[in-house]
Amino acid sequence: MPLSAYGVRGIIYMWTIKQTEEFQDWYEKADKKLQDDTLEHVEILRQFGPQLNRPYVDTLKGSSITNLKELRFNSGDKVIRIFFVFDPERNGVLVIGGDKAGSGDKSFYDKMIAKSEKIYAKYLEERKKEIVKEQKKIEKKTKEKSPAKKKKERK
DSSP states (O other), X not given: OOOOTTOSTTOOOOXXXXXXXXXXXXXXXXXHHHHHHHHHHHHHHHHXXXXXXXXXXXXXXXXXXXXXXXXXXXXXXXEEEEEEEXXXXXXXXXXXXXXXXXXXXXXXXXXXXXXXXXXXXXXXXXXXXXXXXXXXXXXXXXXXXXXXXXXHHHO
16 A cells, blocks of 8 residues: 555654754744745655655755755745755754755755755764664663673672
């Protein structure tokens, strides 16, 4: 049975969408209309996840990030592109946003892809540290509950 925004047999699955600090900074500086339009399109991405295609999403070429994509929409006279990727844990990550209007395609994409690669590398490094920290917590709890330790405590 094919998946849709509504999932299988009526079970609704929504994708987790995260954002980088750089994306959050861009969003906070945007005017109210652009913020509203951004939320509307991010919600569509959250519903459809990696299956979302044109006209909302396109895959970018020329990046070292596999499957770097852009969320595409207009907001007033702005031509908005939000660069995002689904990370190894299958979370959507909003990397950075920008207005393509009047900037010339090649220079806009060259700059945004380079920024996206740096920002995403930083994001992955931070996630790696968080995962290692979580693993240490789990290992500590597991050792505390291990049968060998309980036997020693009883003696």
